[in-house]
Amino acid sequence: MQELPAPNCGQCGLRLEDVGGERILATAAGLWVRPTRDSEGYLRWFCQKCSGVVCHACGSIRIPLGSDILHDDGTISHAALLPIGNYCSNPACANAPRPS
Ligand SMILES: [Zn+2]
Numbered sequence: 157m158q159e160l161p162a163p164n165c166g167q168c169g170l171r172l173e174d175v176g177g178e179r180i181l182a183t184a185a186g187l188w189v190r191p192t193r194d195s196e197g198y199l200r201w202f203c204q205k206c207s208g209v210v211c212h213a214c215g216s217i218r219i220p221l222g223s224d225i226l227h228d229d230g231t232i233s234h235a236a237l238l239p240i241g242n243y244c245s246n247p248a249c250a251n252a253p254r255p256s
């Protein structure tokens with residue numbers, strides 16, 4: 157049985173390489189994608205932009221805190237919801253990790 161992620165986001169159709177970040181199945185805000193297989197047997201997922209897992213300040217891809225993530229090999233893991241402020245992937249953003 158095929159258990160690999162679909163090549164594209166189930167909503168916008170972009171590939172993960174084009175969007176960045178992780179494949180999202182569920183978010184801390186309550187979005188939940190049923191991990192069904194598409195017509196070719198691949199698992200469906202949403203990109204971080206379609207699932208709203210982006211920085212609230214600049215809209216860039218962020219660390220998917222509290223989200224369920226689908227990995228390349230079809231396994232699913234849950235990112236802990238941690239009270240950290242530095243989660244943005246945009247180095248110019250106020251929420252990006254600061255070099256110490
Ligand atoms: Zn998408």
Ligand SMILES: [Zn+2]
Pocket residue numbers: 211212213214215216244245246249250251252
């Ligand atoms: Zn940001």
